[in-house]
Every structure is written in structure tokens, then in C-alpha cells.
Amino acid sequence: EAQVTQNPRYLITVTGKKLTVTCSQNMNHEYMSWYRQDPGLGLRQIYYSMNVEVTDKGDVPEGYKVSRKEKRNFPLILESPSPNQTSLYFCASAGQGFYEQYFGPGTRLTVT
Amino acid sequence: AQTVTQSQPEMSVQEAETVTLSCTYDTSESDYYLFWYKQPPSRQMILVIRQEAYKQQNATENRFSVNFQKAAKSFSLKISDSQLGDAAMYFCACDAGGTSYGKLTFGQGTILTVHP
Numbered sequence: 001e002a003q004v005t006q007n008p009r010y011l012i013t014v015t016g017k018k019l020t021v022t023c024s025q026n027m028n029h030e031y032m033s034w035y036r037q038d039p040g041l042g043l044r045q046i047y048y049s050m051n052v053e054v055t056d057k058g059d060v061p062e063g064y065k066v067s068r069k070e071k072r073n074f075p076l077i078l079e080s081p082s083p084n085q086t087s088l089y090f091c092a093s094a095g096q097g098f099y100e101q102y103f104g105p106g107t108r109l110t111v112t
Numbered sequence: 113a114q115t116v117t118q119s120q121p122e123m124s125v126q127e128a129e130t131v132t133l134s135c136t137y138d139t140s141e142s143d144y145y146l147f148w149y150k151q152p153p154s155r156q157m158i159l160v161i162r163q164e165a166y167k168q169q170n171a172t173e174n175r176f177s178v179n180f181q182k183a184a185k186s187f188s189l190k191i192s193d194s195q196l197g198d199a200a201m202y203f204c205a206c207d208a209g210g211t212s213y214g215k216l217t218f219g220q221g222t223i224l225t226v227h228p
Contacts, residue, residue: 031214042118042203042218050214058215059113090157094214101216103157 002027004104006091012110013081021076021107023091031094032074033058033101034066036087043090049074081111114139114208118219125194126227132179133189133222135204143209146180146187151221152200160202163187165209191224199226 004025013019025032033048035058045058049068063085065077074093078085088108092101116137125131137146148160163171163180170178175195179188191198204219 033214033216035216035218040121040220042116042220043205044218045216048214048216056215059217088155092157099162100159101157106155 002102004091004093004102006089006104006107008107009105010108012112014112015082016080019078019081019109021078021089021091021109023074023076023104024072025074025093025102026072027093027095027102028071029093029095029102030071031101032068033092033094034064034074034076035090035092036060036085037090037106038087046076046089081109083111085109086111114141114144114206114212114215114217116204116206116217116219118204118222120222121220122223122225124225124227125191127194127196129194130190130192131194131224133191133202133204133224135187135189135219137185137187137204137206137217139185139206139208141208141210141212145207145209146178147205147207148176148178148187148189149203149205149218150198150200151203152197157203161189194226196226196228199224 030051034046035043037043047066049055091104094101144165146163150158175192201221
């Protein structure tokens, strides 16, 4: 089944404790992206990647890191999480022509 | 920088009737793409419809159609014969294309309630 997977789905952590949210797709897509969703703000793009070893900042990259060493994986790293990073996070991927982004199921992150 | 604005935080419609969700955008690029996504309570993001800016014809997908007004930078979604399963949050989004290809901006979302 073609899909984007994210892990973990739910995470509660404390300020300053480094964490990684994994994202993997099995559709051989070149493009991958991370978003955060907050009430009243919609989804905001954090980082995106057009291909392996190519990443670009979205609208809200501060406090986040990404890497794209393999085509299928695009992990999101929070080196020192803060409470304002409490949010719902989505990973997405798209193939040639960028017709449709396929979204993962979301990761609910709470930073206390 | 591009912006996308959805001015209707909430909308409601009776089952079988028609509803229109509004979206305006702003981008400096000439070659861009517009999308409507649906997010039901399951939180899954589902593509509803896509429009390329260079196409004058409005996109249509079954009961869903758009009214794309390029000069006015308006991209509204019309849902005909509304069904209970249409109840969800709807997001309008813009990919600026060109040198900003892949940089996607979403609106704030509109919650659609469908009354039986």
C-alpha cells in the first residue's frame, strides 16, 4: 500500500530534550515536506526537500532541523524543544509534477 | 512571500444543498498551483481538487468545483449536493511554482458542518 508513515504518533516530552520524528514514504517520491498545524493558523511549512541532499526552509524553520540522506526518509529533528513547539506535525511527499501531496497521519507533540 | 486567506472560520449547509468556501491568495509568481484539501476528524489530509494557474478552465471533481478568478486572486470551492461525509475542515493552499516550487502556503481553514 502506498503510504507515508510517521513515528511516533503521539509524544509528550520536556523542554530541552532532543527528539526526532521519523517520516518514511514508499512511493519513490522526490519531494518531501514537514508542516505544523496550529489552531487558527492552518498548516505552516517547516522544511521541504526536492530530492536527496537538497533541503530548503519553509515559513517556520526556526528550532527545527531536517536531513535527506535517503530518498524515502525525511526525519524532523528538534534539538532543544520548547513549549511553543507543541503542535500537530505532518509529513508529506509528492512525485513528479507535484500533482498531489500525500500526507502522513500526523504526530501530536506536547512539550512541557 | 505568498499569502493565502480563508475569511470564513466556519460554514454550515443542509444536506443535499450547495455551499461555497472562499479563498484569496497573493503571489508574485506567474506560474503557480492552487489546492483544496479536506481534513476530517481523523486528521488525515485529503486532496479535493487542484488548479493550475495557467489553465483558464475551472477544475471539477464530481460534486466539487472551483471558481478560479486569476485577476482577483480568488479561488473558491463549491460543494454541490452536500453529504454528511463532507463535514470537515477545508484548507486552501498555494504552491508558488517557479523558483519557489514546492513551497506550499496554506490558509487558516474553514470548518464545514453539514446538517441532516
